[in-house]
Amino acid sequence: MVLLRISLFGKFRVCRDERPVPGIDAGKVQQLFSYLLLHRDRPHAREKLASLFWDSTTTAQSKKHLRQTLWQLQSSLDEAHSAQVIHVEPEWVQVNTTDDFWLDVALFEQTFLLAQGTAGRELSADDAQKLRQATQLYQGNLLEGWYHDWCLYERERFLHMYLGMLDKLMGYSEARRAYEDGIRYGQMILRYDLARERTHRRLIRLFYQAGNRTEALRQFDRCEAALSRELGVRPARGTLVLNEQIRADTLAADDPILMVLADDEDGLNAGINPEPTGLPEAISRLRQMRATLTLLQQQVDSCLEACRQALHE
Structure with missing residues (x-):
């Protein structure tokens, strides 16, 4: 089976054999597919999707637009990919997360x-x-x-x-x-x-x-x-x-403390969750603090020893 490649970083792209999949050029088709891919961990109520993407129309019209857009999306994906990418039920829509596509x-x-x-x-x-x-x-x-x-x-x-x-x-x-x-x-x-x-x-x-x-x-x-x-x-x-x-x-360019303090700034967690969100993360933070304190203690001991030696010279 040829792998379907989907890219959302930068320009929206859906490719098969390095070629764009036809039929996914319409703005609403791309938007709906992108939304489902970004929230692929759960099913979405059709009524909610209709109101999200066609909020300026009546309920009946928005549902019709959703139905047409889903049909266009499914038709294009089915032609390009042997497995079902979008799972559609009467009231729910979800990306098939067990499918073999690259995202x-x-x-x-x-x-x-x-x-x-x-x-x-x-x-x-x-x-x-x-x-x-x-x-x-x-x-x-x-x-x-x-x-x-x-x-x-x-x-x-x-x-x-x-x-x-x-x-x-x-x-x-x-x-x-x-x-x-x-x-x-x-x-x-x-x-x-x-x-x-x-x-x-x-x-x-x-x-x-x-x-x-x-x-x-x-x-x-x-x-x-x-x-x-x-x-x-x-x-x-x-x-x-x-x-x-x-x-x-x-x-001191090679001072190891600089590296410890630098890592305190490297905030991979800080970008999303500034505070620990659970016990495992709290334990990880405490271990990092312990490592920092250990290195600082070693540096202090080294400085003290150097001072003692200087006094005895």
């Missing part, structure tokens, strides 16, 4: 959930590779050019996931001193959120760690300009302190 947002979200709760520096090489592959699926914002309320919410949700994945990869790269990779991920984030201060702060640090103090200072200037232009605010105190340390050349 970019499904793979993307699955990878996001697998990485949730794991700090960037703690990712395995395999996990990091999966995140890289998932970010490559993001060929633009969800259903670009559409401005329906249901679409705007989902677009924002997936954008947060995308930025969170890139945050994770920044942390992973910094922990392994792959500074150029970390810088590239940070720049990708700023293409979508230019006033994201924590990303500017991490880029400042990454440039400095890579030995490019000049570019680190320029990154602070870019951060200051973006915050002023888009939000009308000054950089936070932590960003100002970091800039002053770099100007004075007093920041």
Whole structure:
């Protein structure tokens, strides 16, 4: 069976054998199919779908439009795919989730959930590779050019996931001193959120760690300009302190604490659920805090030992 490929990132596309499936060009057909795909985990009442997509018509007219649109969608998919993609009942409609088709947002979200709760520096090489592959699926914002309320919410949700994945990869790269990779991920984030201060702060640090103090200072200037232009605010105190340390050349570029503090900012969870949503996530957060405290304690012990040795010399 030839795999049906459906893409919702960027431009809406449904392809078979790398060719667009005919008959899905109408706007309402694409909108209805996209909505069902995004909410594929449950059946949808036909009456609700009719009122959602044809709210300016009478109930009878909206049901007629839905019936015609479903027929057009099913006919096109049936010709392109041997299995039934849309399951239609007298009162309910749902995407057949057991069907064998490729959907970019499904793979993307699955990878996001697998990485949730794991700090960037703690990712395995395999996990990091999966995140890289998932970010490559993001060929633009969800259903670009559409401005329906249901679409705007989902677009924002997936954008947060995308930025969170890139945050994770920044942390992973910094922990392994792959500074150029970390810088590239940070720049990708700023293409979508230019006033994201924590990303500017991490880029400042990454440039400095890579030995490019000049570019680190320029990154602070870019951060200051973006915050002023888009939000009308000054950089936070932590960003100002970091800039002053770099100007004075007093920041320890390879300090492991920098990596721990950096990972505290890499918010894959922060994009969607800022607070723990259950016991497993709470346990994961506490373990991360314990690891941070352990590293800080080791650093303090090392400094104390150095001071003792200096006193005895």
